[in-house]
Amino acid sequence: MAGHDHDHDHDHHHEHGSELSETQLRVRALETILTEKGYVDPAALDAIIEAYETKIGPRNGAVVVAKAWTDPAYKQALLDDASKAVASLGHMSRVGDHLVAVENTPQRHNMIVCTLCSCYPWEVLGLPPVWYKSAPYRSRAVKDPRGVLADFGIDLPKETEVRVWDSTAETRFLVLPMRPAGTEGWSEERLADLVTRDSMIGAGLAKKPEELAR
Amino acid sequence: MNGVHDMGGMDGFGKVEAEPNEPPFHAPWEGRVLAMQRAMGYAGAWHIDHSRFAQEQLPPGVYLTSSYYQRWALAMEKNVLERGYVGPDEMAAGHALRPGKPLKRKLTPDVVEAGMTRSSFYRQQQGPARFKPGDRVRTRNIHPQTHTRLPRYARDKVGVVELIHGCHMYPDSVAVDRGDNPQWLYTVVFESRELWGPDADPTLKISIDAFEPYLEPA
Numbered sequence: 001m002a003g004h005d006h007d008h009d010h011d012h013h014h015e016h017g018s019e020l021s022e023t024q025l026r027v028r029a030l031e032t033i034l035t036e037k038g039y040v041d042p043a044a045l046d047a048i049i050e051a052y053e054t055k056i057g058p059r060n061g062a063v064v065v066a067k068a069w070t071d072p073a074y075k076q077a078l079l080d081d082a083s084k085a086v087a088s089l090g091h092m093s094r095v096g097d098h099l100v101a102v103e104n105t106p107q108r109h110n111m112i113v114c115t116l117c118s119c120y121p122w123e124v125l126g127l128p129p130v131w132y133k134s135a136p137y138r139s140r141a142v143k144d145p146r147g148v149l150a151d152f153g154i155d156l157p158k159e160t161e162v163r164v165w166d167s168t169a170e171t172r173f174l175v176l177p178m179r180p181a182g183t184e185g186w187s188e189e190r191l192a193d194l195v196t197r198d199s200m201i202g203a204g205l206a207k208k209p210e211e212l213a214r
Numbered sequence: 215m216n217g218v219h220d221m222g223g224m225d226g227f228g229k230v231e232a233e234p235n236e237p238p239f240h241a242p243w244e245g246r247v248l249a250m251q252r253a254m255g256y257a258g259a260w261h262i263d264h265s266r267f268a269q270e271q272l273p274p275g276v277y278l279t280s281s282y283y284q285r286w287a288l289a290m291e292k293n294v295l296e297r298g299y300v301g302p303d304e305m306a307a308g309h310a311l312r313p314g315k316p317l318k319r320k321l322t323p324d325v326v327e328a329g330m331t332r333s334s335f336y337r338q339q340q341g342p343a344r345f346k347p348g349d350r351v352r353t354r355n356i357h358p359q360t361h362t363r364l365p366r367y368a369r370d371k372v373g374v375v376e377l378i379h380g381c382h383m384y385p386d387s388v389a390v391d392r393g394d395n396p397q398w399l400y401t402v403v404f405e406s407r408e409l410w411g412p413d414a415d416p417t418l419k420i421s422i423d424a425f426e427p428y429l430e431p432a
Contacts, residue, residue: 027243027287029308031250033300037314039257040321045249047326052248053238056330096332098379115222115365117266118282123332127248129236133282135227142222142367142420143410151230162418166222168363169399169423170335171379198232 057126061174062195064089064124065206066188068101069179079103082174086124096123096172103176104202108161111149111202112173113141119167121174125197132201142166152203175202182209215359216366218274223367223410244283251286256329257317260293263389267361268292337396339381344398344426349375351402352432353424361389364428368420371408372432376421377401384425398426 020028034040064086068075078085082101099121102110114120115138120128131137140148145162149155156162165173177199183191193212198204221227239245255262268289269277277285294300304311321329345351355370356362363385379399387395406418 023284023287024241024243026291027246029305030287030291030294031246032308033304033310034250034254034294036310037300037304037312038320039259039299039314039317040250040253041323043323044253044321044326044329045246047323048249048252048330049239049245051326051330052245057238097334097336098332100377113222115367116220116363117269127238129232130240130282131230131232134230135221135224135278136230139221139224139227140230144415145418146415148230152232158417160417162415163403164418164420165401166365166368166420166422168365169379169385169425170382171399171401171423203230 052127056122058124058195058197058200059192060126061121061124061197061200062192063188064101064174065176065195065200066191068176069183069191070188075176078176096170098171099124099174100171101174101176102163102165104178106160106178108163109156109202110173110175111141111145111162111164112167112175113138113164114167115139115142116166116168119170119172121172123172124174125200129197132203137203148203152198154203154205175200177202177204177206180206180208215270215361216357217270218277219270220366222365239283243287247283247287247290251290252329253321254290254294256321257319259299259317260297261388263361263385264293264297265289266385267389270361335382337381337383337394339398340396343378345375345378345400345429345431347375347377350432351375351400351424351429353402353428354430356428358386360386362386362428364424365422367409368402368404368422368424371404373402373404373408373421375400376403379423382425384427386425386427400424400426400429402429 035042068078074085078101082099083097086099104110118128118133120132137148142164145164146156167173177195180194194207196204196207199206269285272285272288280288295302295305299315350372352372353364353369356364377400381396382399383394384397387393401421402424403419403421406414406416406420409420
């Protein structure tokens with residue numbers, strides 16, 4: 001699995017069984033060995049993959065954010081102890097002990113990065129997107145976050161404080177984005193549709209009502 | 215270690231390019247790698263910091279040109295070999311030639327949900343916390359050749375303690391098999407000019423999570 005073939009799998013993997021990449025073959029061999037030695041159970045591996053494909057994604061975080069937007073007591077609980085507040089909703093996969101929620105305001109925009117690897121709040125956002133794990137994001141987020149936001153089409157007011165949280169330990173951070181104007185009286189479910197994955201990383205903002213259903 | 219994984223503040227990697235409607239996995243093998251990593255972690259075969267350290271030790275060129283899950287797979291191969299879970303002869307054969315080593319438990323379909331919950335990193339405190347929110351601290355100027363979670367851009371810099379996260383297992387120790395060695399963990403926030411010099415964006419603040427051995431009073 002040398003570095004040279006890293007993009008090839010993306011183009012011709014599952015449809016063409018005859019064109020197995022070196023990476024694919026090595027991973028398959030590793031699974032065979034680990035299974036034969038009794039360390040892993042392929043059915044459990046299937047279940048893990050299925051969970052990440054179908055259950056554990058940014059909708060979990062969006063539900064949390066929408067609730068915080070409509071319920072001041074819940075919002076305070078989330079900011080006080082996000083692990084507990086998320087767990088109290090009970091309908092998503094359990095979260096670890098170390099979740100911290102940080103609130104965006106007109107005065108302050110929060111952004112999350114892991115410069116050393118790819119730490120990310122999986123329980124509430126699912127698997128991190130490729131860009132989050134990429135060298136451009138990991139290198140620039142701590143030094144030029146406004147430039148990174150510009151790559152996402154976001155231009156914050158010049159006076160807004162930008163606060164970057166580098167996830168260098170096991171604490172995981174969830175951004176509570178600002179609630180868009182014009183959403184008074186909306187249900188939690190409708191509000192959750194406005195909460196994008198990127199807005200909970202701080203690389204984006206929540207959608208405006210007019211951006212929905214386009 | 216001062217590897218290419220420690221990317222904060224580097225220039226030249228270009229724009230951040232998001233992929234619209236990105237799928238969870240770009241190929242089935244990526245999911246297998248992730249799931250095997252989870253299963254081996256659940257079994258107690260190694261710790262997450264062993265995985266990180268194994269990736270950091272990849273040759274820089276390999277690290278930079280491998281995809282995320284390729285790095286995971288390479289690190290897993292290294293850990294199963296170095297920790298004696300698989301022999302080089304088995305790796306070459308593509309099959310087990312001997313029974314496996316005993317592990318503390320096995321991830322089976324009935325316990326997958328428990329297996330996917332992150333374990334707690336809290337550990338029993340060994341003494342009182344040395345710092346409290348509001349304290350000024352200077353990060354140490356350390357350059358260990360082994361795993362550390364103090365990024366280069368934030369060494370020998372003055373910041374302010376903002377949060378205390380309790381006592382956690384210490385990655386610098388765990389990664390080299392020297393035990394949990396629990397340490398207090400803090401969020402320390404820096405002014406941009408402290409990290410990036412007088413031309414830095416004055417509206418920017420950056421924080422890291424720093425273990426107590428990384429810090430001294432300032």
